[in-house]
Amino acid sequence: MQSYGLGESFKQEVLKVATAGEENDKGCWYTIELLTGNDTHTPQIVESVRIKRDFNGTFTDTIKIVFTILLDTYIRFIKPYKNNLRVRVTHDTPGAIHIDEYKMIVALEDSNISADIYKEDKDTLENSFTTIHTECVDESIIFLKQQNRGITLKDCTMEEAIATVIDESLNKVTGKFGISKEALDIVRPDNTRVYKHIVIPSYIKVIDLPIYLQEKLGGVYNGSINSYFYREGNTLKSCVFPLYRPNLLNSVKGKLIVMAAADIHTAAIDNTYAISGNDLKILVMQKNKLDDDNVEMLGKGGSIKGIDANTVRGRPVTISKDGVEVKRSSLFRNMKESSSDDLSEIINLKPTDNFYEPRSKILKNKMVKVLIDWEYSNARLLYPYMPVVYLEEDAGGIKMREGMVSGVDIFTDVKRKQETCTLALLITEKEATASKPIKLF
Numbered sequence: 001m002q003s004y005g006l007g008e009s010f011k012q013e014v015l016k017v018a019t020a021g022e023e024n025d026k027g028c029w030y031t032i033e034l035l036t037g038n039d040t041h042t043p044q045i046v047e048s049v050r051i052k053r054d055f056n057g058t059f060t061d062t063i064k065i066v067f068t069i070l071l072d073t074y075i076r077f078i079k080p081y082k083n084n085l086r087v088r089v090t091h092d093t094p095g096a097i098h099i100d101e102y103k104m105i106v107a108l109e110d111s112n113i114s115a116d117i118y119k120e121d122k123d124t125l126e127n128s129f130t131t132i133h134t135e136c137v138d139e140s141i142i143f144l145k146q147q148n149r150g151i152t153l154k155d156c157t158m159e160e161a162i163a164t165v166i167d168e169s170l171n172k173v174t175g176k177f178g179i180s181k182e183a184l185d186i187v188r189p190d191n192t193r194v195y196k197h198i199v200i201p202s203y204i205k206v207i208d209l210p211i212y213l214q215e216k217l218g219g220v221y222n223g224s225i226n227s228y229f230y231r232e233g234n235t236l237k238s239c240v241f242p243l244y245r246p247n248l249l250n251s252v253k254g255k256l257i258v259m260a261a262a263d264i265h266t267a268a269i270d271n272t273y274a275i276s277g278n279d280l281k282i283l284v285m286q287k288n289k290l291d292d293d294n295v296e297m298l299g300k301g302g303s304i305k306g307i308d309a310n311t312v313r314g315r316p317v318t319i320s321k322d323g324v325e326v327k328r329s330s331l332f333r334n335m336k337e338s339s340s341d342d343l344s345e346i347i348n349l350k351p352t353d354n355f356y357e358p359r360s361k362i363l364k365n366k367m368v369k370v371l372i373d374w375e376y377s378n379a380r381l382l383y384p385y386m387p388v389v390y391l392e393e394d395a396g397g398i399k400m401r402e403g404m405v406s407g408v409d410i411f412t413d414v415k416r417k418q419e420t421c422t423l424a425l426l427i428t429e430k431e432a433t434a435s436k437p438i439k440l441f
Contacts, residue, residue, distance in 0.1 A: 049089075138231050
């Protein structure tokens with residue numbers, strides 16, 4: 001293991017973040033307003049807010065809110081609107097206040113609400129409380145999910161095809177809901193080929209377009225693909241990115257530097273994060289969990305082999321008086337992540353000119369999923385596919401790995417004003433090399 005000369009500066013940086021002047025005050029405030037027709041009702045207590053962002057498997061946020069309200073208010077004013085209820089959520093974080101509106105669905109009522117509740121006397125109803133579990137839906141994202149677009153694009157790249165179709169659909173959303181949008185954030189594809197025609201069938205949903213191009217046409221990234229859509233306030237955000245790519249550290253949006261320091265307990269320090277330029281530095285306890293999905297993956301190799309359709313079209317054979325001889329060396333195409341990788345798998349022998357999606361298996365086999373808890377977090381500072389430098393203190397120095405943010409599970413205990421998030425990181429199994437030093441501190 002190498003320390004990369006980070007030992008002393010690592011300790012200094014941990015101390016600097018832990019005592020940062022711009023403290024998060026270990027506080028996070030949520031208030032909600034229930035909108036029923038022309039009326040507004042404010043629950044007595046917001047118990048918790050949970051926002052789950054799975055960048056590896058879904059296309060948008062899952063939001064759940066639990067609140068406590070007077071039983072009389074719920075029975076008379078909220079319950080009649082349970083299928084047409086809206087909510088305005090105000091999130092007060094260090095440095096910013098965010099206001100979002102959603103359609104709210106009542107998922108679970110308290111056990112004290114039954115068919116006999118209307119027989120209770122008025123005093124009982126007015127002095128009792130009930131706890132309601134809800135899920136929130138962003139109607140602009142649901143509208144986007146319903147969009148599909150059949151079109152034939154000429155003389156364009158995969159990036160241009162994705163940007164053209166998604167941008168057109170986002171314009172429909174912003175026009176219908178009166179909101180603004182940020183330009184599509186798309187990581188530059190590995191496939192830069194200009195295609196004479198890219199045919200998109202009319203049944204393809206817009207949110208599924210990147211996956212269709214990745215798996216069914218020429219491919220986009222070496223590391224699989226996903227698209228993600230979410231709204232912050234009045235702004236709709238969208239991004240397209242590879243699922244497995246450890247070398248995103250030159251991203252202009254900045255990186256996440258995770259510092260897992262030995263003998264640190266985040267509950268006993270003043271601060272767990274700091275912003276430095278475009279980068280976010282966070283402190284976590286030196287306890288991480290290896291995701292169970294990694295067990296089978298770690299034993300696999302790092303290369304693939306298949307028949308290149310372009311070579312087949314070029315007739316990879318020689319004809320002589322002895323018959324036909326196949327030039328196997330040109331017929332098959334090997335793809336390796338590094339020269340040390342052994343041949344692991346022969347993909348489907350059906351000829352293909354899309355080696356981008358199969359190559360995703362190589363990168364997936366070289367990354368592990370780690371779950372870490374970030375206490376007193378401010379998860380709004382994270383974004384999909386955010387590049388990660390993972391630093392872990394060790395008796396022999398500092399272990400350094402690279403990767404990306406694969407998901408965020410944010411839980412806010414509103415009564416305690418405490419936000420904690422579980423970060424899902426995809427990081428390299430082996431330590432990053434020191435051939436190209438990265439300036440961290």
